Amino acid sequence: MKNSRWLDYALTIIVLTILWYGASLLLGSQLLPDPLSVLRRLLHAVREEAFWEHTAVSAWRLIAALALAFMTAVPFGLVLGSNERLDRIFAPLIYLSYPIPKIVLLPIILMLFGLGDLGKIILISLIIFFQLLITTRDAVRSLDREVVYALQSLGGNRWHFYRHVVWPVALPGIFTSLRISTGTAVAVLFFVESISTSRGLGLYLIDAWGRADYTTMFVGIIALSAIGIVLYEAFDVMERRLCAWKNL
């Protein structure tokens, strides 16, 4: 299983590289550098400290934002999903605020939390917060009533309810949401790092674009995508370990 997964990845990369190469031939290497040039530049970049500094800063911002969203949205979603009264109180607020494009709050958030890491982390968290909250709440809502009765009849208390029923029921949905959120978070990270920052892969990429150094720009795209893929895979591995019952 594990080997076939790596094989799938390898085959996908080969196919994408061939398509990329074909497209660069068609469009010209000025506009779309060929994969071999990008690979050579990447091998050069990984020997530079600055490249790793940009990558580390971006990775830190992403992980911190996902962690912050997880720590705030998941407990809230677990409580709302298992408490109809609270859900009724908060549902209008969630439905009103979910469709608002939170990215427009960027100036306000940067004014409130500064131009450093905190403002960027809070903005990314805010954008994925609702996605994670709604998925968690809905996963808990799908809970079979009989399982709740079973827990109560066995003498389970409120803590047991959250620990042995609500949490395991919600976990697969939470992982799905985290995987989807990773893509959103990378996109928002690129946006916030393309303005008002001195470090990060977004800046690295935009800076290369500004200098019309498309080969370096593609190195930035690959690095940013790699962080997303590593996080996506990490959530996948965690889900397979923690939700083994779902995957049999």
Next chain:
Amino acid sequence: MASSPDLLAVTGLGKTFGPGAHPKVVLKDVHFHVGYNDSLAIVGPSGCGKTTLLLMAAGLLPPTTGEIHLEDETIQGPSRKMAVVFQAYGLFPWKRVAENILLGAQFQKIHVSQEALTAIKRELDIENLDHLYPHQLSGGQRQRVALARAMLLRPSLLLLDEPFAALDLITREHLQEHLLILFKKRKFSFVIVTHNIEEAVFLGRRIVIMDPDTHGIGEIIDNPNAGTTGFRTAPDYFSKNMTLRHLIEHPHEKQPLA
């Protein structure tokens, strides 16, 4: 409340769902009792309130009217003297069989010796299933696991909500006999809700027939020879089946019992 000779006494029990102008009456003025080492079957058509009645008796659903007493305790929530087995097994899909079996004992801080655990698994023929998840088991195995989990709580009263309804005939009869072996050996009482006439006759020493028109009990019939594994071949078993079928099909027509 003075002490009662009954293990379970249900008096004037009623349940109405929904507020406002259109409440739905499900049960009205239900009375019955269950003695020690006794068995009671509650039978009736779908939607007559059997499961609601059982959930209220289990303390899982508050009644609108009436009272439930278990020995000297007024039931207002789940009691440690009772265990419940559900139609869809009530197992936790994310826990392995070994964890599912011990969960109630863990919640109630009941010490379960290795011997007791091995004994109940052997009695229910689930000795080699510890590492599996519920969805990897057959329906019969799942219900055995649910029974083992209930038995480890050493209940005075076992409540069963259509526990064998989803099983094929052979597995169902096999599990009914397993239940009676446990009943004889472990000296508890049980109340079983079922829509299956044969099951009610085989297991219930008294049979409560629910009347969907009055939302109450239509009839209670004595069936003293039930509750033994050999009863299925006794002549009384067939006549009781006929009587019960008649009473369910013609609820307002009284007939002398066979």
